[in-house]
Amino acid sequence: MLFDEKTVSKAKEILLNHALCDRCLGRLFASYGLGLSNALRGKSLKTVIAMETHKRIMSGDEQALKDLERLALNGGEVFQGLANQYVGKVKPKKCEVCGDTLDGLLGELVLETLKKISGIEARTFIVGVKKGSKLELKEKQIALSYGITSWESIRRELKREVGKRIQALTGLTPDFKDPELIIVIDLDQGNVKINTKPIYLSGSYVKLGRYITQMKWIGKEGRNYKYSVEESVEKIISAFRANEVVLHASGREDADARMLGSGRPIILELKEPLRRSIELREIEASGSSPPWVLLRLQGFTTSSRVRELKSTTHRKTYRVITYVEGGISEDGIKKITDTFKEIEVSQRTPSRVLRRRADLVRTRKVYDVVGQQISKEMAEFIIKCDGGLYVKELINGDNGRTNPSFSSVIEKSISVLFLDVLKHEGME
Numbered sequence: 001m002l003f004d005e006k007t008v009s010k011a012k013e014i015l016l017n018h019a020l021c022d023r024c025l026g027r028l029f030a031s032y033g034l035g036l037s038n039a040l041r042g043k044s045l046k047t048v049i050a051m052e053t054h055k056r057i058m059s060g061d062e063q064a065l066k067d068l069e070r071l072a073l074n075g076g077e078v079f080q081g082l083a084n085q086y087v088g089k090v091k092p093k094k095c096e097v098c099g100d101t102l103d104g105l106l107g108e109l110v111l112e113t114l115k116k117i118s119g120i121e122a123r124t125f126i127v128g129v130k131k132g133s134k135l136e137l138k139e140k141q142i143a144l145s146y147g148i149t150s151w152e153s154i155r156r157e158l159k160r161e162v163g164k165r166i167q168a169l170t171g172l173t174p175d176f177k178d179p180e181l182i183i184v185i186d187l188d189q190g191n192v193k194i195n196t197k198p199i200y201l202s203g204s205y206v207k208l209g210r211y212i213t214q215m216k217w218i219g220k221e222g223r224n225y226k227y228s229v230e231e232s233v234e235k236i237i238s239a240f241r242a243n244e245v246v247l248h249a250s251g252r253e254d255a256d257a258r259m260l261g262s263g264r265p266i267i268l269e270l271k272e273p274l275r276r277s278i279e280l281r282e283i284e285a286s287g288s289s290p291p292w293v294l295l296r297l298q299g300f301t302t303s304s305r306v307r308e309l310k311s312t313t314h315r316k317t318y319r320v321i322t323y324v325e326g327g328i329s330e331d332g333i334k335k336i337t338d339t340f341k342e343i344e345v346s347q348r349t350p351s352r353v354l355r356r357r358a359d360l361v362r363t364r365k366v367y368d369v370v371g372q373q374i375s376k377e378m379a380e381f382i383i384k385c386d387g388g389l390y391v392k393e394l395i396n397g398d399n400g401r402t403n404p405s406f407s408s409v410i411e412k413s414i415s416v417l418f419l420d421v422l423k424h425e426g427m428e
């Protein structure tokens with residue numbers, strides 16, 4: 001026997017008081033009858049109850065006739081034959097949980113999903129159902145008021161049933177950990193929303209032009225420069241048919257500094273992409289703006305790498321062309337290169353960024369400086385130092401806020417004419 005007496009009498013007690021379709025009754029007893037669908041489980045329970053009620057009627061039980069009337073009202077089709085014979089025709093009520101909509105709804109949800117995912121490139125998927133729908137709450141209310149503690153929720157049934165059909169119809173593979181496609185069912189709205197997993201690309205950018213910012217400057221400060229690296233890489237959005245691209249970078253250089261060598265490490269995050277398999281070379285080309293901004297890509301990566309990229313600082317090598325008021329001698333250059341060897345430099349937040357950064361003192365190391373005279377007043381320096389060191393202030397001293405500085409060592413006012421990042425050690 002499939003069901004024990006306790007289960008049957010519990011199911012009968014519920015059916016005497018609540019109209020439930022086969023599926024919604026079956027879900028309440030989902031821990032019994034492995035391998036059965038909820039609809040079959042519910043119908044079987046109703047069948048057993050109908051047979052038992054018939055037996056009681058035949059043995060002259062008057063209460064059984066009253067029960068039959070209510071069962072025919074609440075239990076639907078299974079009780080109709082019996083009702084016709086003993087109590088007359090009864091028009092069954094609709095299911096209190098789903099309003100007899102579940103079968104139709106399932107088909108509609110699957111159809112809507114198919115329509116919405118057609119044209120999206122993906123291999124794996126998962127189905128989710130929003131929590132707290134009216135159907136879910138009604139079901140829970142009935143279950144708990146009859147002391148049922150483990151039932152299959154409507155959310156689980158829908159996830160499973162929609163998932164099974166999508167898998168069979170599309171060939172997509174379910175992936176519960178990291179799916180490319182997330183199908184979200186909203187039961188109250190009766191609709192489906194599709195989210196796709198972001199794509200992360202790791203690489204770098206090289207900036208051969210000056211007066212190009214890393215990010216677009218929007219907001220209070222307005223637009224100070226004509227172009228940005230961000231705008232250049234935004235051009236890859238259309239290839240992925242994505243919503244947007246987020247540029248995550250390991251630090252940033254000043255707008256007037258070039259970023260040379262292998263470039264600055266970045267991760268590009270494409271949100272809600274509809275396409276996934278695109279040649280990296282093709283993306284590099286579309287995200288570059290020659291001759292000023294070049295995008296280089298290494299490959300696909302994961303979201304966990306973003307935090308790592310942004311939190312690690314790397315040593316850098318800079319090239320600076322300086323103008324020294326009153327001129328600079330070979331001696332002056334030697335004094336600077338001798339001083340700045342493996343030396344700690346203390347920097348108070350530069351006055352030029354004080355508006356947006358907290359005023360504090362930081363210590364950064366300068367490892368090595370090589371210098372050469374270009375003309376009487378101009379000299380070039382190659383500086384190897386910690387990431388996060390403000391190089392312009394290392395040169396001009398920022399009125400003593402950076403100490404020591406090139407300026408303080410030779411006791412002359414020095415300004416930076418050109419600044420290039422030659423090497424970011426996060427890039428090989």
Ligand SMILES: [Zn+2]
Binds near residue numbers: 022023095098101
């Ligand atoms: Zn139902």
